[in-house]
Amino acid sequence: MAYRKTAAGIVAAAALLGTSTVSYAATEISWWHAMGGALGEATVEIANGFNASQDVCQITPVYKGTYEETLTAGIAAFRAGEQPNIIQVFDAGAATVIGAKGAVVPAQDILENAGVDFNIEDYVAGVRYFYADSDGKMIGMPFNSSTPILYYNVDALEKAGVDAPKTWEEFIEIAPKLKEAGYVPLAQSHLPWIFTENFKSRHNLQFATNNNGYDGAEGTQLVFGEPIKNHFTAVKGWLDDGLFGYYGTGWGDNQTPFNEGKVAMWLGSSGSFGGIQKTVEFPFSATYLPYWDAVEGAGTGTFIGGAALFSMSGKPEAENNCTASFFEYLASPEVQYKWHKDTGYVPITNAAYELAEKDGYYKEAPAAEIGIKQLTLPGGDWTKGYRMGFYVQIRDVMNREYGKIMSGETSVEDAFAAIEDEGNKLLERFAKTTAN
Amino acid sequence: MRQSAVHLSGALMKKVQFQSRTVPFLLLLPQLAIVTIFFLWPAAEAVQSSFYLEDPFGFGATFVGMDNFTDTLTSSDYGRVARFTGVFTFFVTFLSLGIALLLAVKADKVLRGASSYKTLLMWVYAVAPPVAGLIGVLLFDQHVGPITEFFALLGWDMQIGVSFFDTSFAMTVTAVWKQVPVNFIFFLSGLQGISKSVQEAASIDCRSGFRRFWTVTFPLLAPTGFFLLIINITYAFFDTFGIIDVVLKGEPGNNPVTLVYKVYLDGFRGNDLGGSSAQSVILMLLVFILTVIQFRLIERRVHYT
Numbered sequence: 001m002a003y004r005k006t007a008a009g010i011v012a013a014a015a016l017l018g019t020s021t022v023s024y025a026a027t028e029i030s031w032w033h034a035m036g037g038a039l040g041e042a043t044v045e046i047a048n049g050f051n052a053s054q055d056v057c058q059i060t061p062v063y064k065g066t067y068e069e070t071l072t073a074g075i076a077a078f079r080a081g082e083q084p085n086i087i088q089v090f091d092a093g094a095a096t097v098i099g100a101k102g103a104v105v106p107a108q109d110i111l112e113n114a115g116v117d118f119n120i121e122d123y124v125a126g127v128r129y130f131y132a133d134s135d136g137k138m139i140g141m142p143f144n145s146s147t148p149i150l151y152y153n154v155d156a157l158e159k160a161g162v163d164a165p166k167t168w169e170e171f172i173e174i175a176p177k178l179k180e181a182g183y184v185p186l187a188q189s190h191l192p193w194i195f196t197e198n199f200k201s202r203h204n205l206q207f208a209t210n211n212n213g214y215d216g217a218e219g220t221q222l223v224f225g226e227p228i229k230n231h232f233t234a235v236k237g238w239l240d241d242g243l244f245g246y247y248g249t250g251w252g253d254n255q256t257p258f259n260e261g262k263v264a265m266w267l268g269s270s271g272s273f274g275g276i277q278k279t280v281e282f283p284f285s286a287t288y289l290p291y292w293d294a295v296e297g298a299g300t301g302t303f304i305g306g307a308a309l310f311s312m313s314g315k316p317e318a319e320n321n322c323t324a325s326f327f328e329y330l331a332s333p334e335v336q337y338k339w340h341k342d343t344g345y346v347p348i349t350n351a352a353y354e355l356a357e358k359d360g361y362y363k364e365a366p367a368a369e370i371g372i373k374q375l376t377l378p379g380g381d382w383t384k385g386y387r388m389g390f391y392v393q394i395r396d397v398m399n400r401e402y403g404k405i406m407s408g409e410t411s412v413e414d415a416f417a418a419i420e421d422e423g424n425k426l427l428e429r430f431a432k433t434t435a436n
Numbered sequence: 437m438r439q440s441a442v443h444l445s446g447a448l449m450k451k452v453q454f455q456s457r458t459v460p461f462l463l464l465l466p467q468l469a470i471v472t473i474f475f476l477w478p479a480a481e482a483v484q485s486s487f488y489l490e491d492p493f494g495f496g497a498t499f500v501g502m503d504n505f506t507d508t509l510t511s512s513d514y515g516r517v518a519r520f521t522g523v524f525t526f527f528v529t530f531l532s533l534g535i536a537l538l539l540a541v542k543a544d545k546v547l548r549g550a551s552s553y554k555t556l557l558m559w560v561y562a563v564a565p566p567v568a569g570l571i572g573v574l575l576f577d578q579h580v581g582p583i584t585e586f587f588a589l590l591g592w593d594m595q596i597g598v599s600f601f602d603t604s605f606a607m608t609v610t611a612v613w614k615q616v617p618v619n620f621i622f623f624l625s626g627l628q629g630i631s632k633s634v635q636e637a638a639s640i641d642c643r644s645g646f647r648r649f650w651t652v653t654f655p656l657l658a659p660t661g662f663f664l665l666i667i668n669i670t671y672a673f674f675d676t677f678g679i680i681d682v683v684l685k686g687e688p689g690n691n692p693v694t695l696v697y698k699v700y701l702d703g704f705r706g707n708d709l710g711g712s713s714a715q716s717v718i719l720m721l722l723v724f725i726l727t728v729i730q731f732r733l734i735e736r737r738v739h740y741t
Contacts, residue, residue, distance in 0.1 A: 066686055068705045075707060079494045096707055100493040247578055248597025249689025256579050393706035396688055400513070403690025407599055422511065429507070429708065432489040432498045 026058040029085040029322045033061055034070040034307065035144070038274065042342045050329045057322035059086075067093065067307060068392060074312070078103060083312040085323050088143060090307040091193075094131055095389040097310055098139050099217060099434045104310040105320065106133075107141040107327060113317075114324030122331075126301050126375030127348050130385035131308040134214040140308030141327045144345045146271035147302045148194040149370045150290060154283040156183050156264035164265070164285070167293040168234070175243040178264045184245040186238070188267035189254040192398040193305055194289070195235070197386065199228055202291045204300040204380035213387040217431040220388060222423045224416050227295045232412045236405055246406045249399045270371025271306060273344025286367035288374050301377035303385050306345060337361075346372040389430030394423045479720065486713035497710075504714035514698070514715075521673070521694045524608060528672035532612045533664060536619030537657075541649065543620075544627045554624065561617035565675060569682030572610030596683070597691060604692045607683055611676045619664050626660035627653070658738045666730055673723070695719055 035043040040063055047061040064070040067090035074087040075096075089097050097104050111118045120128055120138055126147065131140030152164045160181035162174035171186070178185035188194050200207040205227060207213075210220040238244035245263055247253040258266035259279050267289065268276075276284060291298040309330075311323045329335060336352030339345060341361065347353045353372055356362065362369040388394060401415035410418075454460050486504050490497040508514050539557055546553055563571075575583045576596045584594045594602045630653060638652040654661075673696060680697050688701055699719065703712025 068686070072704050072707065075492045096492060100491050100495055102495060103493045246598060248595070249687040249691070250597055250685045251687075252685075253578060253597055260579070390706060390708060393702065393708060396701070396706070397513075399687065399689040401690075403598070407690065409600070409690075418512070422513070425507065425511075426708075429489055429711070432500060433491045433710075434496075 026055060027318045027322045028058045028060065029319050029326070031059055031061045031086040031088075031309075031326075032064045032070055032074055032084045033088040034064060034067045034090070035088070036063060036065075038278075039144070039271075039343055042339060045342075046330065046335060046339065049335065050326055053329060054325065057325060059322070059326055071096065078312060078314075081314070083314065085315055085319055086309050086311055086326070088307045089140065089310050091130070091303075091305050092391040092395055094140060094308070095213070095217070095387045095391055095430075098131075098133065098387065099389050099430070101434070102313055104139065105313050106137055106139045107131075107309070107311060108138040110311045110320055110324045111327060114321045116324055116328050122349050122351065124346065124348055124350060124353060124372065124375055125379065126383075127304050127346070130304050134211065134216075140310045141330065142304065142306075142348045143309045143330070144271060144306040144339075144343070145304040145348055145375075146269040146306040146345050147304055147371050147375050148190070148198050148267055148289050149270050149286050149374060150265055150267055150288065151258065151272070151276060151284055151286045151367075152265040153183075153258070153261060153263075153280075154285055156181065156261070156282075160264070164287045165290050166288065168231075168290050169293050171290055172234075175238065179242055181264075183264035184257065184262055185243050186265045186267070187245040187247065187254050187258060187263045189251045189269075191249075191402045192395040194267050195231065195402075196228065196398060198289060198302045198305075199231060200386075201303045201383045202289055202300060203227055203295045203298040204382050205295075206382050207386045208388060212382060212385065214384070217389050217427065217434055220427050220431070222388075222394075222420050222427070224420060227292065229412050229416055231292065232402070232405060232415070236412065239406060249403065269305060269344075270374075271343055271345045273368055273371075274342060275344075277344075284367070286370040288370060288377075297380065299377070300380045300383050302374055303383070304346070304375060340368070344368060344371070346375060388427060389434070390426040393426050394419075397422045397426075482713045482716050482720075484713075485709055486717045487710075489710045492707040492709060500710065504710045505718070508711060508714050508718065517693055517695055517698050520604065520692045524604065524611075524676075524692070524694060525669060525672040527608050528611045528615065528676070529665065529668040531608070532615035532619055532668055532671075533661070535612065536616045536664075537623050537661075539616070540620050540623035540627055541653075543624060557620050558617045560614060561621065563614060565614060565678030566682050568610055568614040569679035572606055572613075572679065573682055573685070576606040576610075597685075597689065600690060600692060603683065607676070607680060607692065610679050610683070611672065614679065615668060615671055619668065622660055622664055623657065626657050630656050662735060662738045665734070669726070695722075 031047065033040075033043055044061055047059045050057075050059055062084070064073045067088075070087065071089055071093045074083060074089075077083045087097075108118055108120070118138075120132075120136065123138075123142065124145075127142045127145050128138075129136060131142060132138045150164065156178065157164060160174070160177040160183070162177050165171040165174055175185040197207065199205075205225060206223045208220050208222050210216055210218075213220045235244060239246055245254070245257060247257065255266060255268060255272070257263040258268075259276065261280075261282055270286075273286070289302060309327070311320065311327075315323075331349055331352075333347075333349065333352040333355040336347040336349060337355045337359070340347045340352065340356060347356060356369075398419055401410065401419050404410040405412055405415050485497075487499060487501060488497040489500050489504070543550070543554055543557065560568075573596075575581050576594065578584060578595055578597065581594075581596075584596070587594050594606075596603050596606050634652065634656070635648075638648050642648050642651070673694065676694065677696055677700070680693060684691055684693070693701065695715065696719065699712050699715045702708045702715065706712075
């Protein structure tokens with residue numbers, strides 16, 4: 001008879017739930033996100049925290065799969081008039097949502113219309129303008145912000161008697177020693193993100209015409225110079241000499257050998273911190289993404305990766321006000337600090353960063369601070385970000401051509417010629433989609 | 437009631453015809469509705485959007501004429517994808533038909549424990565393509581895959597996701613493994629349909645089992661074989677999607693993909709609706725041509741009893 005009691009309980013609970021929402025008349029808003037696993041749990045926790053903190057709004061988070069799947073689902077829903085209030089869109093998809101004039105309401109407008117104090121200077125420097133338009137207005141609310149950093153196996157480096165490299169020149173010196181000590185010295189998990197986009201930012205080099213694409217889609221073209229080609233020539237050399245491991249395009253395939261202690265140093269996301277901490281059995285630490293000292297003006301900060309939350313258009317004001325109060329809650333120092341600690345994503349506001357510092361978190365886990373410190377390194381003309389349409393496909397072209405470089409099917413020169421050719425064609429096509 | 441009575445009493449008539457002209461159309465209606473809603477309508481939409489470059493959110497579209505087609509056909513990658521699709525389709529079809537035929541001929545001769553033997557061969561049929569892909573991914577994993585470890589013993593350092601050839605190999609093996617049972621079932625029932633008397637007559641005429649198979653059994657299996665050929669080509673073209681999707685783990689990179697998978701990648705991952713539509717129109721034409729060839733050229737050579 002136990003099941004009958006349970007069933008009755010469920011019915012009663014459902015009835016209660018029904019009445020409770022009616023009696024409070026809470027405004028319901030939906031939030032589509034792409035955070036699975038442990039990240040998903042932390043995401044749901046934020047939503048629950050928001051629901052518990054007030055009784056005017058009720059937010060429902062819905063997991064929609066990968067970043068690409070979430071964006072596609074959002075687009076399909078928008079076309080059917082069933083869009084969610086909030087959608088999480090990743091860095092490479094930003095141009096698609098921002099380029100479609102009228103698909104989203106800028107986060108800044110949402111907040112200001114709801115009477116929330118907004119000052120873009122409150123946000124961490126590297127985070128501030130990535131999801132903003134060319135006038136500096138914040139369109140997407142930064143949510144899970146990460147940046148590529150270098151993780152290293154402390155035991156491995158000690159065994160080889162070396163220190164973590166600051167520059168690629170230093171890496172060249174220490175890599176053979178790590179190899180001798182029985183390790184693959186280095187691996188990375190995302191060639192377009194780490195060795196292309198952030199390579200540009202770290203060396204303060206132009207990535208695309210039209211102010212890295214921020215000034216409009218029309219006429220935007222990719223810019224590849226000698227430094228990045230030289231970098232890939234060097235990387236291919238390291239691969240051939242056994243100083244670098246390449247395990248394909250998959251993120252996990254490249255991280256696994258580091259977690260298993262076969263690879264000594266791994267370039268991944270600052271957001272990987274929480275996962276590594278749970279998985280690995282050796283002491284690890286992290287440092288900044290290395291740069292080439294030989295490139296003039298190098299050593300600037302990196303872009304943020306990860307994703308932002310966009311408020312979709314066509315929603316009534318009451319719901320938009322709820323979106324605003326959720327954004328306000330999300331950006332509050334306590335929520336950001338907890339999110340930062342749980343996941344390793346960087347806190348998005350200066351206040352949250354200060355809270356983490358004051359709490360002594362970085363004394364206990366210095367590696368957790370690397371990401372945010374790197375984002376606040378001095379910037380330059382080209383460290384704000386980039387904005388390019390059909391960028392998911394451009395990344396796919398990069399991954400394909402880089403894969404060909406690594407397997408020796410093509411030369412560095414030809415690969416970049418192909419990326420430029422196909423990438424620019426995609427950009428030209430994208431400009432036509434937003435022409436009217 | 438009256439009509440059916442007429443039909444019953446007319447059981448001796450050679451042709452049974454509908455009295456009313458509307459009834460057959462009514463009976464056809466559901467089928468026609470399905471074809472229109474699920475095939476003709478989307479196909480027409482695809483043809484239309486293949487001439488436009490459209491903002492994914494549907495705010496506007498620019499008419500670009502044949503640009504989507506020329507962009508697709510002139511891109512070097514499309515050629516590579518098309519070549520891979522051709523080679524992949526050939527190997528998957530040839531190997532899954534060949535292996536299934538061999539197994540069916542052998543299973544047909546098994547006397548003891550025949551049913552358990554057959555069941556073992558058939559049960560993979562129940563595995564869904566994405567699950568088959570997942571099993572393939574685990575077996576061929578670069579770090580822990582047992583097949584990868586086995587080949588490493590033989591000196592082949594397999595790297596799925598890095599080497600184009602190795603990934604193609606893993607995809608083909610998985611796709612064939614998944615398809616063999618279907619073909620096996622059809623071939624086996626085809627073999628059991630060949631009358632004993634023909635086989636006995638053949639064995640009196642010819643001692644070589646090998647020659648008997650190619651001159652007597654194989655031609656009698658031709659209708660089954662032709663049917664399976666079409667089914668298998670369609671499988672390799674379209675149904676391997678799930679396997680490819682799982683093997684790629686969401687990142688195409690420098691890995692082999694088929695034409696159908698590329699339509700999905702550009703349309704649903706890249707949000708390039710115009711380009712993706714142009715590719716599906718090309719694919720529709722390709723399948724149309726393939727069907728004509730199959731029925732015009734090959735079916736004529738098949739002898740139906």
